[in-house]
Amino acid sequence: MTxxxxxxxxxxxxxxxxxxxxxxLFTKSMYTTSLTGGFxxxxxxxxxxxxxxxxxxxxxxxxxxxxxxxRIHVMLTVAVLSI
Numbered sequence: 543m544t545x546x547x548x549x550x551x552x553x554x555x556x557x558x559x560x561x562x563x564x565x566x567l568f569t570k571s572m573y574t575t576s577l578t579g580g581f582x583x584x585x586x587x588x589x590x591x592x593x594x595x596x597x598x599x600x601x602x603x604x605x606x607x608x609x610x611x612x613r614i615h616v617m618l619t620v621a622v623l624s625i
Contacts, residue, residue: 547577554576568623568624573619575620578613579616591620600619601620
């Protein structure tokens with residue numbers, strides 16, 4: 543995730559592990575991530591992580607624009623599916 547973020551000029555401030563849900567066929571691990579970047583950079587980053595990693599699903603996105611510059615702050619909840 544950090545390599546894709548660097549490629550799209552997005553700063554990953556934190557990645558926090560969350561709930562792990564074990565099912566019969568797969569395990570779903572949740573992560574909350576804090577990001578900062580330009581709107582289009584963040585958009586391209588979000589597109590790329592779902593497109594490149596088929597086992598990653600974006601569950602929730604909360605964006606807040608910084609009034610001092612054109613960057614946005616994003617709280618992202620991501621589900622990682624594994625067999």
